[in-house]
Structure formats: C-alpha cells, structure tokens
Amino acid sequence: MTYRRLDIQLPSPAPGVQLTLLAHQFGKRGNGRSVYLHAGLHADEHPGLLVLQHLLAMLVQLDAAGLIDGLVTVVPYANPIGMSQRLFGAVVGRFDFENGENFNRNFPRLDQQVAAHVADVSDRTNTPEIYRTLFADMLGKATATTPSQALKLELARLAIEHDIVLDLHCDTDCIAHVYASELQASRATLLAEIMGAPVLLLEPHDAGGGAFDQVHSSAWGTVQAAGLLSEHQSGFSATIELRGQADVNDEPAAADASNLLRFLGSERVLSAQALCAPAPVTQTASVFPLDGASHVPCPCAGVIVYRKAPGDRVSVGEVIAEVVRLDGREFNQRVPILSTVDGLMIVRQLKKLVRPGERAALLAGKRPVRDRHAGSLLLDF
Ligand SMILES: [Zn+2]
Incomplete structure (x- = not known):
C-alpha cells in the first residue's frame, strides 16, 4: 500500500x-x-x-x-x-x-x-x-x-x-x-x-x-x-x-x-x-469556443418557465423561456427570452424565481458572441 x-x-x-x-x-x-x-x-x-x-x-x-x-x-x-x-x-x-x-x-x-x-x-x-x-x-x-x-x-x-x-x-x-x-x-x-x-x-x-x-x-x-x-x-x-x-x-x-x-x-x-x-x-463531444458561449439574462422579475431543456438545440430568435410577471396589469403575462445563438442550451436555472439580469441560460454556439471579449471570458458570478 x-x-x-x-x-x-x-x-x-x-x-x-x-x-x-x-x-x-x-x-x-x-x-x-x-x-x-x-x-x-x-x-x-x-x-x-x-x-x-x-x-x-x-x-x-x-x-x-x-x-x-x-x-x-x-x-x-x-x-x-x-x-x-x-x-x-x-x-x-x-x-x-x-x-x-x-x-x-x-x-x-x-x-x-x-x-x-x-x-x-x-x-x-x-x-x-x-x-x-x-x-x-x-x-x-x-x-x-x-x-x-x-x-x-x-x-x-x-x-x-x-x-x-x-x-x-x-x-x-x-x-x-x-x-x-x-x-x-x-x-x-x-x-x-x-x-x-x-x-x-x-x-x-x-x-x-x-x-x-x-x-x-x-x-x-x-x-x-x-x-x-x-x-x-x-x-x-x-x-x-x-x-x-x-x-x-x-x-x-x-x-x-x-x-x-x-x-x-x-x-x-x-x-x-x-x-x-x-x-x-x-x-x-461537440466542441464550442468559449467566446461563442452566451449568458442570456432575464429581462424582468418573475417566475421563469422554460421552453427548452439542457441539451436541446436552439436557434437565434427562438423562444427558450418565458418570465411570468406576477405584478403586471394582466394575469399570467409572459415576457419571452430569445436564443442569441444557433447551438445548444447548456445550463438553465434551478430556482425559478428570477430577477432582471440574472442568468436565464448558458447557450453555446460556434460563432463568437458580440459582447464577449478575449481576456475576460469568464464571468465573475
Ligand atoms: Zn463551480
């Protein structure tokens, strides 16, 4: 031993x-x-x-x-x-x-x-x-x-x-x-x-x-x-x-x-x-560049409901989730969250009460995402 x-x-x-x-x-x-x-x-x-x-x-x-x-x-x-x-x-x-x-x-x-x-x-x-x-x-x-x-x-x-x-x-x-x-x-x-x-x-x-x-x-x-x-x-x-x-x-x-x-x-x-x-x-394994990974934010506060699951293919503009507003003028009012890449959903939230700016999903695409910058590709959250 x-x-x-x-x-x-x-x-x-x-x-x-x-x-x-x-x-x-x-x-x-x-x-x-x-x-x-x-x-x-x-x-x-x-x-x-x-x-x-x-x-x-x-x-x-x-x-x-x-x-x-x-x-x-x-x-x-x-x-x-x-x-x-x-x-x-x-x-x-x-x-x-x-x-x-x-x-x-x-x-x-x-x-x-x-x-x-x-x-x-x-x-x-x-x-x-x-x-x-x-x-x-x-x-x-x-x-x-x-x-x-x-x-x-x-x-x-x-x-x-x-x-x-x-x-x-x-x-x-x-x-x-x-x-x-x-x-x-x-x-x-x-x-x-x-x-x-x-x-x-x-x-x-x-x-x-x-x-x-x-x-x-x-x-x-x-x-x-x-x-x-x-x-x-x-x-x-x-x-x-x-x-x-x-x-x-x-x-x-x-x-x-x-x-x-x-x-x-x-x-x-x-x-x-x-x-x-x-x-x-x-x-x-599908290989993606890290600058093609997109952290998609929630647009507002509410309860998030997903239309896509981790591993699903996504396309630019496709609805991946909706935030159900709890304080809107209408009941069960939805704000859609759209895919920013052609690729895959990798991550979504576990807890479904979200706030504006919180990551709704991590998506991976093959092309560099516009707001990602070399040298600061890892986010701090
Ligand atoms: Zn970790």
Whole structure:
C-alpha cells in the first residue's frame, strides 16, 4: 500500500477555529504520470464531493493490488471555508463572505513569470519534469495572508506538482460539459468523451479570470505556445461540470468515478492491468469556443418557465423561456427570452424565481458572441 494522508493547516480565521485542507495520495512519482483531482471549490456544488468518495474507494482497491503506476492526489473537499459559510441554513459557497470574491477566481497565474524564463533560457533541452519543478519553485515563493488567499495558494501548490489537474464542478441545472484550453484540444476532447459530456468549451490560452485550472494551463500553455513542448508532453488541466446542483446520487457518481479511472488509464497513471476492457466511447463531444458561449439574462422579475431543456438545440430568435410577471396589469403575462445563438442550451436555472439580469441560460454556439471579449471570458458570478 502506498496510501498517505496530508493535513494542511490554513491560517485560523478566528480564535478557536482551525481550518484544515485534506489530501489523499496514492502511488509515487516516477513510474507513470501524476494527476490531481479536487471537488467543491464552489462549496455549494456537491455532485463532485460524492464522485471523489467513490473514486477514493476504487483507488484503495487498486493500490492494494499494486496497480497504480503514477501519483494520484485527491483533495475531497477543496473549500472548507466556503463549506462553513451558511446563511440561515443554506450553504453560500460560491462567493467569499470576506470580500464577495468568487472562490474560483484570482488564483495565481504563472504565464508572465514563465514567459520571462522561457525568453531567457538558451538551453533548449526540455522535459516536462524541468518545467514542473520550475512552476513549483515559482509558487513556492508566493505568499498569502488571509485564510482564503492561503487556501488558493495551497491548492495551487498541490496541483502544480502534477501533470494533470481535474477540477470537478457542477452548474445549476445542466448537461455535463468540460472547460479546457484550446492548446489542449485533443486531450480535452478525449476527457469529455470518456466522461460522457456532450459539450466541450475551449478557451483561449489567455482567457483571463484566474480560475483554478488556469494556474496549471497558464504555465504549461506558455511553454507549449513557445514551441518548447508538444501538446502531449505538456501538462493538462480541465474543469468538469458534472451535472446540476441537485443531482447528487450514487449511480451517476460511481459511473463518473469509473470514467475518471478510464481517463487516468489513458494517461498512464494506472497500470494497464488496472483497466477492464475499455468501454467504447459512446458520447461524441461537440466542441464550442468559449467566446461563442452566451449568458442570456432575464429581462424582468418573475417566475421563469422554460421552453427548452439542457441539451436541446436552439436557434437565434427562438423562444427558450418565458418570465411570468406576477405584478403586471394582466394575469399570467409572459415576457419571452430569445436564443442569441444557433447551438445548444447548456445550463438553465434551478430556482425559478428570477430577477432582471440574472442568468436565464448558458447557450453555446460556434460563432463568437458580440459582447464577449478575449481576456475576460469568464464571468465573475
Ligand atoms: Zn463551480
């Protein structure tokens, strides 16, 4: 057995309160690749928490049989700060009570430091190991003061030591979809298809926002874009939106955990004997550019009724939902919400009492949407 447990202490937010980040590790570095997984960075998103419990149980069995070739690190809950934020019963885990910051934004980015290093380097003997060590050294010098900053830095440091980083999220009510860098299109497509996700959103290397997976992709992408490593040699990170917030059940969670193992097998983290005959990939992922993703706002307050469901095709101008005004002059008065793209509905609201400006839906189309701008493609809400 190679299993070990890491307890990482975070700064105490108040006298008598101790915050601890927990990580489980299996295998060792050197034989195969290394992979890092966590869930619940948005602490109000719970499907991934259950998926990782199933995955951990499977990893224990593989470890006992000596079938883990590489290094696997699993952080079962990435945000103990957010998980403890309750307001009158509800977990409010997406934004930091301290300053309103989205917990999945403003992670440290390494692209500028890495670009400066790459411009300086005359020795072009490159291996992924050299860069992994470089990135870890860069983050090793970073400092943090507040508990939330320290949480982000510790997660970033743990993750950057791995070749592959997978961040498990969910959305309000949605079909599975994957976000990744366009520099990593082929591995991202394989991941989406193995996970049964019908949609892959590819973001430019400089999408901005500082999401957790961009710590990894900003560093590796800078090296890859400079032509120093191939796509396959480079590290790979992705955000997997598993399903809707209310979809926390054993059956899909166990299936997701098995699929994650299949992806780990494809990346040589597990030995070949660890995998049963690979199930055929039955899901083809439709690939969309992130600047073709459209966040459609609600026009007014009321109760939203959908005409389309996640996964449905939509066309520009088609009615996807209606907001039923509760305070109009007429009864059951409807205000239509129209599709802004030719493409697919990815996400809709779970709770149906809406206010003006609230996202009614996330739609994905192939063409860039007019109000999306390179460098700020990730919204903060
Ligand atoms: Zn999330």
